Amino acid sequence: MASAEAVLRLDANGTPRTIRLLAALVDFESRHFADAATKPAENDLVRAFRGGATPAVPICEFLVRIQRSNYLFDGAVYVLAGAYLARFMRTRAARDAGILVEPATAHRLVSVAVLLGAKFISPRHFERRVEAFQICSDKSIRASEISRLELLFLRAVDYRIFIGAEEFQRFFKVMERGPKPPSASSGSQKRKAETAPDREEKKPRRVRACQLPAVAS
Numbered sequence: 001m002a003s004a005e006a007v008l009r010l011d012a013n014g015t016p017r018t019i020r021l022l023a024a025l026v027d028f029e030s031r032h033f034a035d036a037a038t039k040p041a042e043n044d045l046v047r048a049f050r051g052g053a054t055p056a057v058p059i060c061e062f063l064v065r066i067q068r069s070n071y072l073f074d075g076a077v078y079v080l081a082g083a084y085l086a087r088f089m090r091t092r093a094a095r096d097a098g099i100l101v102e103p104a105t106a107h108r109l110v111s112v113a114v115l116l117g118a119k120f121i122s123p124r125h126f127e128r129r130v131e132a133f134q135i136c137s138d139k140s141i142r143a144s145e146i147s148r149l150e151l152l153f154l155r156a157v158d159y160r161i162f163i164g165a166e167e168f169q170r171f172f173k174v175m176e177r178g179p180k181p182p183s184a185s186s187g188s189q190k191r192k193a194e195t196a197p198d199r200e201e202k203k204p205r206r207v208r209a210c211q212l213p214a215v216a217s
Contacts (some may be wrong), residue, residue, distance in 0.1 A: 007172055008075045013062055016075035022082045023060035026110055028179035029101035030059065031115055037104040045097040048152055049105040049144075055140035062107055065136035066114065071129075071142040073118050076168075080117035083163050083171040084153075085109055093156040100215065107137055112153045 011017050037054070041047040055062060067073060088094055088109070090099070101109060113131045130146040154161070163171075 018075040018078035030106040033102040035098040035100040053140040055137040077117040081113035084113040091156040
């Protein structure tokens with residue numbers, strides 16, 4: 001099992017290493033589903049997490065800014081955030097909406113997940129300073145958005161934000177392993193799909209929500 005020391009370890013800049021581990025997973029998903037950002041949002045959940053503007057700041061830098069902007073969370077917050085995001089993406093609400101972790105939604109999804117992780121770890125001492133998300137996103141995310149996004153996220157996961165020790169350790173190991181590169185077989189399947197006859201394209205397709213590495217809920 002991963003030790004507390006590994007979870008709380010800081011990098012050379014004094015930043016929790018779990019920030020970069022979480023950012024690597026989110027950035028991988030965001031790049032993989034980059035094309036989704038160019039498609040119109042077809043429901044309220046997608047529209048809400050896309051918001052009015054897409055932050056240009058990279059996910060890792062965005063998280064580092066939040067860390068240094070009054071919060072100073074310990075590394076466990078970012079493990080919880082990753083587990084919450086994975087749990088959200090598996091919900092029926094997310095699947096039905098077809099919401100993806102893509103460039104237009106990633107920052108807001110991560111913001112809410114980090115916010116909930118911070119509240120869960122230190123509910124008595126956490127100050128709800130949501131303006132930091134606006135500042136750290138170069139004003140692309142409005143502070144006024146956060147409350148609604150938090151409520152949508154909580155309703156989707158049925159307010160289940162408890163993460164047991166076993167699940168926490170398991171997700172931390174997933175973060176340490178990092179994103180899995182596409183397999184050769186999946187690449188060949190994609191090429192087959194691209195060269196399939198037109199009649200295959202006419203079959204109805206169901207859009208599925210992106211799922212970060214699965215953990216038991």
